[in-house]
Amino acid sequence: MRRMLLLLLCWWPAFVAGQTVAPRLSGRISDTLGNAIPGATVTLIRLKDQAGLLFTTADTAGRYVFQLLPGYLKEPLAVKVTAVGFLKCQQPVDAHTTDIHFTMQVAATSLLANVTVRSQAPIVQKGDTLNYDAARFTEKSDRRLGDIIKKLPGVEVDESGVIKYKGKAINKFYIEGDNLLDDRYSIATDNINVADVEKVQVIEHNQDVKMLNGIVPSDRAGMNIILKSRSKLKFINNAELTGALPRAYAVEGKNMAFKPAFKAINEVKLNDMGLTYTRASGISGLQPPAGVDAARTLFNNSKMVNLNDLYKLNPHTGIRLNGFYLRDDQQTDNIFRTRYYLPGADSVAYTEQNHNQLQTEALSLGLNYNVNSPKTYVNVVSSLNHNRNTGHTTTAAQNSIAATNQYTSTDFNNAVNGYLIFGKKHLLNYSNVFHYAENPQQTIFEPGALQDLLNDRLPYLQTHQYQRQQSFSNGTTFGYRKVLANWTMGFNAGLNLQQQFLDSHVELLQPDRSYTIPKGFGNALHWKKSELFSGASLTYNGNRTRLTLSAPVKWQYYRYANDSLAINKDRGTRFTNEPSVNWEYRVGREHSLFLDYRLDYRTAGIEQVYGGAIISSYRNVASYETPFLMSRNHSIRAGFSYKKVIQVLFADFDVQYAATKNFFMYSTLIRDNLTVVQALPILNNSKTAGTSMRVGKYIFPLNTTIVLSGGLNTSSSQQLQNEQLFDTRSVTKSAGISVTPTVLKWLKLDISSTYLQFNSRSAQAAFRVQHLQQWKQQSGVTVYPLKGWSLNFSNQYYHFAQKGNPVTSSLFMDAYAQYNFDKTKLLLRLSCTNIAGTASFETIRLSDNMTSTASYMLRPRMLRLWMAFDF
Incomplete structure (x- = not known):
């Protein structure tokens, strides 16, 4: 009953605001x-x-x-x-x-000399908004909005689909000025057809709350998609069908609308071709090797229904529904070879051959009510998520062992946020966030795992581990801002309450079918934390300069006690101050300098203070009884952004430095059949520093964007492994180039290459120096021999060279022939993937004093017939 009253109170302001005619x-x-x-x-x-x-x-x-x-x-x-x-x-x-x-009245005209009309510039800047003409960045072979965005100068898209501008992720993604998808905007980039896109806008210093424009500056950009007029007047329905040999299929049906009063991207899709729905759902399954398409390594049977609908009650008020249902069965096979090099001649190595299975069933529902006008802002968001996973892994190491894990998570969230403005100078803010979650979990190892640690070195039948965590939190914030010409003073205060419970225990099934309980493997941990916070901020927003100074302070009280382990308890208070500075200076009309500084304190949660050991895999055990104040971190980032819109030239350069003081250290015991991690109260320091640059230039004669990138990063830290304390220092160098020139009207090339070099060393005597070189090259050629036809051949080549080990490499080759029936809006594509018949992909990963080689089994050569059409 109390929760129902809380929900009614949260929704009441939104309901009242919606009644204004x-x-x-x-x-x-x-x-x-x-x-x-x-x-x-x-x-x-x-x-x-x-x-x-x-x-x-x-x-x-x-x-x-x-x-x-x-x-x-x-x-x-x-x-x-x-x-x-x-x-x-x-x-x-x-x-x-x-x-x-x-x-x-008709305008007076005069005779003009004959002129030649040329196409508009590919980029036009108006104020803080960059308008990219979509047609100038679209090739005949491009299908989706994402194909355009990744070619825009100044814009970067990483492998997970995150869009960045000036090295920072965008803060909002709009379609015709409306936020339909929040952070899951890859649903739009993966579905909107290039033929429907008129412009792509990048809004520098994007402030999503309209009444805060000119009052609270933002250091991040937003992106807005402008569609063609014909695409905004009707529903867009299309389907994609794929059949393949060896037998496989994929089906997608989509319903989209981008009308002023109603926007929607709804889809139904299913496949067993290795296509994941992680980008659309945010739920990650079995992970592929970095830099490789999951469809090459994943064997699956996946189904998803995805709903995203926005109803506009008026130009500034909308109700949005976002939800999905996902059923996903996945399988992968891999081999891991891992070796730890310790100071001296000591090293620990082990090999694991894994067959992984994961079944996921997930339901997510979200409802949002939003009023966003120059005079009013109210935002109410409620969401319910339920996720059930069943994982099964068979590992062949020294002995074969099977692990079955059943995990269920349920969480409910409700957030209310609103602003009121008085007399054009006084701004009030209120927000409340409520969260509840529960996630029971059961893991079974067969035969029994960790015999030396759990069962006096005697074999037994099964290990059963049960875990359950409940979490409740509620936070309320009140804020006030006053505008004084170009200056804005701000004050806020609030209260956060958190209460959690962690229950875990282990049972061993013995050969006589009886159960025993090992000591030290149980938790009944009660956790409470109360936080009072307040802060002041000062913002200057001038013609050339944007400056924000912030000085928040926190007073935290925490208390926890473990009913299963009497000594695992603590209570106390902590006062912290976390100032920050954000400064940007515009040099001329287009260039800018920036500087960001922040002081952060990291404090523990229930996941870092449990004293009873928890088994995380058949060979890994951990107990993390860390201090409440875990670390203090100073970070600074500065850089220069160079932009010439007329010449379509963008360049960004930045440097970063961070110094962290850790108030504890993880001690790791590594054996060939066992890894145990514990937290010890040992002070230590770590540092990171780096620099990066990225240059994008549009080449008009070749109708392409060339992108050059590079980076240099260093880090230093201390390690405690097998009771040996030593320092490590690593250096990572990277470089990349990407260009897709249209050499002739009928010939297009696609070339990209990335290079990475990693080195790790230590001042400790007899420490083995780690050195790795990694090179990834992609190239492709597309030919347009006749109207409607396109032929493509592409390849991906991976090369790994590690000091002291053989060179490994992999080659993928794909090709397709495509025909576009313009009048019937039918697209046919016949393709062949993995033409070279590569059976496995091997990758190498280094970190400080560890080398890991992973070999993944790949899907075989496959012939596919793909069809796309509107209906």
Whole structure:
């Protein structure tokens, strides 16, 4: 009952805000003869600064409609109309105006000399917004929005689909100005057809809360997708069907809408071809090797229904539903060879051959109510997630052992956030976040694992481990800001409450079918934490300079006790201050310098303080009784951003440094059949430093973007392994190039290459120096021999060279022939993957004093027929 009342209180402000009836402003636009002027641009402007507030276009009858919020009418406004061949018109608006009609005069013309009209520039900058012309970055073989975005100069897309600008991930992804997908925007980049895209906009210093524009600057960019007019007037329905030999299939059906009042991306898809739905769901399954498409190593049977719908009640108010159901069965096979090099001649090595199976069933539902106008902001989000996993791994090491893991997680979240503004200078903020989660888990090892540690070195039948964690938290924040010309002063205060419970125990099934309980492998841990926080901030937002100074302080009280282990308990208080500085200075019109500094304290949670050991795999045991204050970290990042929009040249350079003081150290005992990790109260320091650069230039004659990147990073830390304490220092160097030139109208090339070098050494005597060189090369050629036809051949080559070990390499080759039936909107593709018949992929990974070689079994050569069509 208490939870129901809390939900009602959270939703009540949103319900009240939604009841305001928005006034309408409409009219008709015609010429002096009374003929309608369709397509005329109509703008609602603020007279004092001519700022545009709302935009629309006249329909085929010349009519337009605006829906206004009451707050608009408190200041002088006007409606401005423009149309090609006519003189601009403008009329004022007052509180009593409901209809404004325009009669436009034909503009006077004069004879002009013949001119040649060229296509518009690929990039146009207006204020803080970069407009990329999608057509200039689209090739004939491109299918999805993501194919365009990854070629935009200044924009970077990593392997997981995260979009970055100036080295930082974007903070929002909009479609026609609306946030439909939150962080799961890969649903849009993987589904929206390139034929529907007009522009891609990058909004520098994007502030999602409209009433905070010009008050609270942002150091991150947002991205907005502008669609073609025809794509905004109808539902878009399409399907993709794939059949393959050896027998495999994939089916996708999609329903999309991008209307002003309704936006949706809904899809149903299923396959057994190794295609994962991680990007659409956020749920990761069995992990492929880094840098390799999961479809090459994954054997699966996956089904997913994905719903994303946004209903606009008015231009600033919307209700959004996001949800999915996922059923996923996955299998992989791999071999791991791991060796730890310790100071001296000592080393520990082991080999594991694994057959992995994972069954996942997940349901997620989210409901969002949002009011985001220049005068009002209310955001209410509720979500429910339920995830059930059953994993089974058979490992052949010294002895064969099977591990079965059943894991269920359920969590509910509700968040309310709102802003109010008074007198144009006073801003109030309120937010509340409620979270509840529970995740029971059961693991069975057969035959019994860790005999030396658990059962006096005697064999036994099975190990049963049970875990359950419950978590409840609630946080409330109140904030106030006052605007003084270009300065904004801010204050906030709040309270966070957290309560958790961790239960775990181990049972051993003996040969006589009886159960025994080993000592030291149980937890009944109760955890509570209360946090009071407050802070002040000062922001300056000028023409060239943006500066934010922040000084939050926290007072934390914690208490925990373990009913299963009397000595595993503690309580105390901690006061911390975590200042930060964010500064940016615009050099000229396009370039900028920036500097970020932050002091962070890392404190423990229930996962870091349990004293009873928990088994994490057939050979790994850990107990993490760390101090509440775990580390203190100073980090600084500075750089220079160079941009020439007319020349389509973007370059970013930055340096980073971080110094961390750790108040504990992990002690690791490593044996060929056992790894035990414990936390010890040993002070130690670690440091990281690095620099990176990225240059993107659009080459007009080749209609391509060339991207150059490079990086240098160093890190130093201390290790405690097998009771030996030693320092390590590692250096990582990287470089990359990517270019996709259109050499001729019928010939396109695709070339990219990345190089990575890793070195690790120690001042400790007889420490084995680690050295690895890794090279990944991708190339492809696409030929357009006849209208509608495209032929492609591509390859990926991986090369690993490690000091003291043989060189390993892998080659993947793929090809396809495609024909596009323009009139019927049918696309056919016949492809062959893994033409070389590569049976396995081997990769090498180094970290400080550890070398790991992984070999993954690959899917065989496959012939596929793919069909895509609209309906």
